[in-house]
Amino acid sequence: MSSGPEGPVGAAAPRAIPAGSRLTLAGRMARLLGADPAVFVPFMRAYGTIVRRRSRMRLTRGISPKMTGRISPFQVACFFATLIGLGVAAAIAGTHPSLVGVALALTVGSFLVVFAVLFDYLEVLASPDEYRVVAAHPHDAWSVLLAKIFVVGRALVTLSVCYYTPSILAVGIVHHSIVAAGAYALGASLATVAASLAAMLAGIGILARWGRVALLRFLPAIQAVFLVGYFSMSMGRRWMFASGFATGHGLPGWITIAPTVWFAAPLEWATGTAVPATALRAALAVASLLGLVMIGARWGRSGFGETLLAFGSGPRSPAARRQRVGTRRRETRSPWVRDPAVRAFLAMARIHARTDLAFRSQMVVSTLMPAMMFLSPAISMGSRREAAPEITLLLAAAAIGMAIVSITTASSASTKPEALWPLLIAPIERLRYTMALRGILRWSLVPPVVILVGGWYLATAAAVPIHERFARVAGVAIYLDMLVTLQRGLVPEMPFSVRPNRDRRMQWNQVLAMLVGFAIGGGGGFGLFLMWLIRGWGAWAAVAILLFWRFLVEPWTRWRVRRATAALEAV
Amino acid sequence: MNPSIQIRDLVRRYGDVEAVRGLTLDIAGGEIFGLLGPNGAGKSTTLRVLSTLIRPTSGSVRVAGYDVVAEAGEVRRRIGYVPEGADLYDALTGAEFLDLLADLHLLGRAEAAARSGALLEAFALAGEIDRPVGDYSKGMKQKLLLVAALQHDPEVLLLDEPLDGLDVGAQETLKGLLHQHAAAGRVIVYSSHIMEVVERLCDRVGIIDHGRLVAHGSPSELLAAHPGRTLSEIFLHLTSAGTEA
Numbered sequence: 001m002s003s004g005p006e007g008p009v010g011a012a013a014p015r016a017i018p019a020g021s022r023l024t025l026a027g028r029m030a031r032l033l034g035a036d037p038a039v040f041v042p043f044m045r046a047y048g049t050i051v052r053r054r055s056r057m058r059l060t061r062g063i064s065p066k067m068t069g070r071i072s073p074f075q076v077a078c079f080f081a082t083l084i085g086l087g088v089a090a091a092i093a094g095t096h097p098s099l100v101g102v103a104l105a106l107t108v109g110s111f112l113v114v115f116a117v118l119f120d121y122l123e124v125l126a127s128p129d130e131y132r133v134v135a136a137h138p139h140d141a142w143s144v145l146l147a148k149i150f151v152v153g154r155a156l157v158t159l160s161v162c163y164y165t166p167s168i169l170a171v172g173i174v175h176h177s178i179v180a181a182g183a184y185a186l187g188a189s190l191a192t193v194a195a196s197l198a199a200m201l202a203g204i205g206i207l208a209r210w211g212r213v214a215l216l217r218f219l220p221a222i223q224a225v226f227l228v229g230y231f232s233m234s235m236g237r238r239w240m241f242a243s244g245f246a247t248g249h250g251l252p253g254w255i256t257i258a259p260t261v262w263f264a265a266p267l268e269w270a271t272g273t274a275v276p277a278t279a280l281r282a283a284l285a286v287a288s289l290l291g292l293v294m295i296g297a298r299w300g301r302s303g304f305g306e307t308l309l310a311f312g313s314g315p316r317s318p319a320a321r322r323q324r325v326g327t328r329r330r331e332t333r334s335p336w337v338r339d340p341a342v343r344a345f346l347a348m349a350r351i352h353a354r355t356d357l358a359f360r361s362q363m364v365v366s367t368l369m370p371a372m373m374f375l376s377p378a379i380s381m382g383s384r385r386e387a388a389p390e391i392t393l394l395l396a397a398a399a400i401g402m403a404i405v406s407i408t409t410a411s412s413a414s415t416k417p418e419a420l421w422p423l424l425i426a427p428i429e430r431l432r433y434t435m436a437l438r439g440i441l442r443w444s445l446v447p448p449v450v451i452l453v454g455g456w457y458l459a460t461a462a463a464v465p466i467h468e469r470f471a472r473v474a475g476v477a478i479y480l481d482m483l484v485t486l487q488r489g490l491v492p493e494m495p496f497s498v499r500p501n502r503d504r505r506m507q508w509n510q511v512l513a514m515l516v517g518f519a520i521g522g523g524g525g526f527g528l529f530l531m532w533l534i535r536g537w538g539a540w541a542a543v544a545i546l547l548f549w550r551f552l553v554e555p556w557t558r559w560r561v562r563r564a565t566a567a568l569e570a571v
Numbered sequence: 572m573n574p575s576i577q578i579r580d581l582v583r584r585y586g587d588v589e590a591v592r593g594l595t596l597d598i599a600g601g602e603i604f605g606l607l608g609p610n611g612a613g614k615s616t617t618l619r620v621l622s623t624l625i626r627p628t629s630g631s632v633r634v635a636g637y638d639v640v641a642e643a644g645e646v647r648r649r650i651g652y653v654p655e656g657a658d659l660y661d662a663l664t665g666a667e668f669l670d671l672l673a674d675l676h677l678l679g680r681a682e683a684a685a686r687s688g689a690l691l692e693a694f695a696l697a698g699e700i701d702r703p704v705g706d707y708s709k710g711m712k713q714k715l716l717l718v719a720a721l722q723h724d725p726e727v728l729l730l731d732e733p734l735d736g737l738d739v740g741a742q743e744t745l746k747g748l749l750h751q752h753a754a755a756g757r758v759i760v761y762s763s764h765i766m767e768v769v770e771r772l773c774d775r776v777g778i779i780d781h782g783r784l785v786a787h788g789s790p791s792e793l794l795a796a797h798p799g800r801t802l803s804e805i806f807l808h809l810t811s812a813g814t815e816a
Contacts, residue, residue, distance in 0.1 A: 042674035050662040053703075133659060133716070136622040136652030136729070137675045138644060 489557030661705030
């Protein structure tokens, strides 16, 4: 295989395997495909080990290695894929028509594959540092690329089998037909191949063309699309059926806009639920697969394997450097923020938002999950006007509470906590830096919900006396403010100082502190609950209880944060 | 075939940037050749061309008698390369990483274990070899890269800042190994910023600036050509580093 004039050096001729060595089946297959077994087999073995040992998908995040013992991260990922598969199998069995559940299963399965490729395997497929290490050793790009594709493909097939097996069984049982199960399995297989190819080509293309930073910016967008799609489909099912999403036994024509649903066509034909749009969907499925295979083959023929291995090995062009400097200059401090501790926190958050994939993903989830949690039930209960203002106010409080908890936790972790040292030696008080997020959340999340949802509640809850309405809105505001402080106390570590997958074993004093925290939080929640129980002016008594708890939280949180920062110094 | 390096009119461009401009150089067998130059002078690019990582834009380069473009495979079988600041596969253990590279060089397991074992002992890394590379310190990673570059006993050794991160003991071990390697007729190209080490270790030195060779010769020849100056002062005098300073 050759490469362009700017590319790396070309391939070596296949070498003879030493006498006495026997070729494995994989080695023989590699030779058939034009690869050098002496290169393919060692790389296949090494990449296989890497894939087994690393899994950064959310499926396994937060699970301590000590909890899983000798089970590899990949096996844990397979276990969770099976659990999700059982969930969608239940959706297929419980949805009428079951094709809606199948559409959901194919969509979730395809995203699972895309996430696996982009989050877990992309560094196997395209690592910017790899070429500097292996290039000087005997190899050829095609053999290395084939080893990558083989190992990643094998992992994706295993994950997909774990995920799809329950739903294949569910389809067979629901339709009392082995043919239906087989047709669904065929569609699922094709969807897996298409999603894998699309993710590999898109991920590698982005990495090779725009670099790692571009990919880091791109991944949370995929995650956001998935979350919105998933919640829209699973939580808005009532709306979908009410609005004629699925009539009779077939899928509507407009759903053809979702590529994952194209692969339901074999099942539609097998179960006699095909509609005129089914043929179009099947044609699109075949065309997309062929297109992806053709793009992959074309990249392979044009020496893409070598380009892929070598990307990032040259210096940045002066134009790109100038652009980067310009970007940095534009991102200097905001004139609105005067507190150096808050500025430091925002600077660290900005750095992590640009470079830390785990932080970006967590922030996407922290924003979207509460929004979907609030919007979906709020929309679906819109017809029950009497209960709507009350429940909407509580839903908004719950959603903002969830965002507070999630954002505080996400901001504590960093995949590179050792990079915090410039801040640790800066003249910024660590307590103020740690507490900075509280101020940011307090002023960015609580007032909007109080003003918008609270204002709407005051205007629409006509059945409740006006002073009680004010009491409830005030109670929600105090509760959320307390939650911001309480969560800081529960997660008192300095922002971006904790590794995400650290060993989470706690000392007894930490357990005690958590219990105290939960007791305080529970007391506040009880105060909020009282406001809905006590009628008349008594609601203001509940507000007083909430205020009391609110001021109780403050010293406890400061004590916890002080201890955490002192412990950091001890390390 | 006599191990040697022949570089003729080497030019290497990255887009608009010309990193190496018409470099011509011969390095004979048994020689430790020091490559000196300020940041961005083209040292690492030259080593990348020699190690077949990148191809020259123009000119010809032969390593151990083989052309780095037309006979890259032959070159790769004969070289050992330590890149500057390279990351390794964090999920593999040190032993698994060495096995991967030994397999690529078609070394038998016993032969590879014997060769790497001695090197690991010399660099005091034998006790850490079953730990994941992700847990290694910078110095340990550098030692692993050195063992990986040496375990197949290469005819040509290309080292880019090899002392980076090494403790004093490992530095001395490496210097001893390099002397042994050169005494066995091997070629070593040694790129560094540390003048004292280059002066004491290398038989000949080439100073590169803006992609061009501005001086070369043995340290004593360079010192004789610029009386009253140390090697550092000669370096500053000849390169843009001196102008900028």
